[in-house]
Amino acid sequence: MMVGALPRKVQMWDLSAMVGRLGGLIVRSCETSGGVFLLLSDTLRSLFRYRIRWDQLLEQMYFIGIRSQVVVLTTGAFTGAVFAAQVWFQFKRFGMESAIGPTVSIAMCRELGPVLACLLLAGRVGAAMAAELSSMKITEQVDALRALGVYPTEYLIVPRFLALVVSAPVLTALALVTGIGVGYFVAVQIFGVDGAYYWDNTIKYTDRKDVMIALIKSFIFAVIIAAISCYKGMNCPPGTAGVGKTTTEAVVNASLALLICNFFLTVLLNAVLYSN
């Protein structure tokens, strides 16, 4: 049935329900954003106010930094491989095979490396953080910490936050190296591009600023992932269903925030680093 054919009362109800849902969505988004910023400021304050719990930090760095390596390196490698192959298919028509190297390298540094590595970290690490914290929350372990005189932000959030913001740029750098290396292998060994030209052009056109962009982006993405995942975990609704919902929301919200933020970072970093 066409909308125009619906009774007037039904149309009005639909409209008011839609406005209501939209309003609810805006209020919830503002509430979540505010909560994430408050948690972030509390984390930064706790970082300087309390001693660092090295055992917790090292445990988290092992889980985030070491255990994520295979996933991130595989992503970097195949992204570099696929991108090199696609660029070769397009560039060979114009005889521009020697430009494959810098194209792969700059794309990996500026966008593909940090975005893909951090999206995977949002899926793997963000989900784990949200699930672990929400399980602790619903089983009263967070309250038990408070009852024992321990500030939860200091004990639970700070080590996770620090571990992620330190590990993410390192993992991104590894993904870049792997992606560019595998891109070289695909272009030179499989498609027969001249290796000397490939490297020469890669080094010539890949700026130090491109690597800086990758590292700055991955650092900021790590802050976003840690803040959103920890906020979601610490504000989990009661019940086991809440843990699942919280984990899903943490990954989805962190991934979306990361992608949106990436656009603004791209514009901002290009404006700042390449202004002259």
Add this chain to the structure above:
Amino acid sequence: MLELKDIRKRLGGQEVLRGVNLKLAPGEKVVVIGRSGCGKSVMLRHIMGLLQPDGGEVFFEGTKLTGLSEEAWNPYRRKIGMLFQGAALFDSLSVFENLAFPLREEGEKDEGVLREKVAESLRIVSLSGTEQKMPAELSGGMKKRVALARAVIRRPDLMLYDEPTTGLDPVVGDSINRLILHLGKMFGMASIVVTHDMTSARMVGDRIAYLHEGKIYYQGTPEQVDRCEDPLVRDFVRGHASGMDVIG
């Protein structure tokens, strides 16, 4: 030692506490009874500072705790122990690490002292030799006893018990009740026990307070509560459903 003055709390749009007044003398054991959802646990959480009241004040050893920041609460929390309804053991830590946790937080680094204190606490709750077990390997009753050992390891002045016997079989429940009495005698600590288990209430309480519709509706010794002719108290004490509560 402890005084709650006109504590009010609204949660999820519902007024859970509507002016709770309660006093506790040093070494006294008060049992708070009441129907499920009447706000017993919420009241307990206000004493520990896990919830802040919308109105009213909490005094502990003459100090007003209401309005203190999260960190300012911590010195007082060290004088108050709490047994949570679900035990709330840290599931990534062994029994030993769970018990050593509060001591480590106080700055105790000597592993020998930690081992000794943990072993002593486990002996009190009759769980010697379980140091290396993980919480997932323990039964419900054992978890409660380990949690109890963790809560009293710093010898608090006041112990709060949130439904200590809920979900346990009567024999294990009885052992927990005896343990509560034993700890009170041994360390002279005051306690507030929240429960709807009347056997437990009669056994451990010097005084029983009945919480109804967000207020302390009645309080007296276990004998007075048993003899009380008020229909609400009488129905609860005798476990008798009436009026709207009758199903079918």
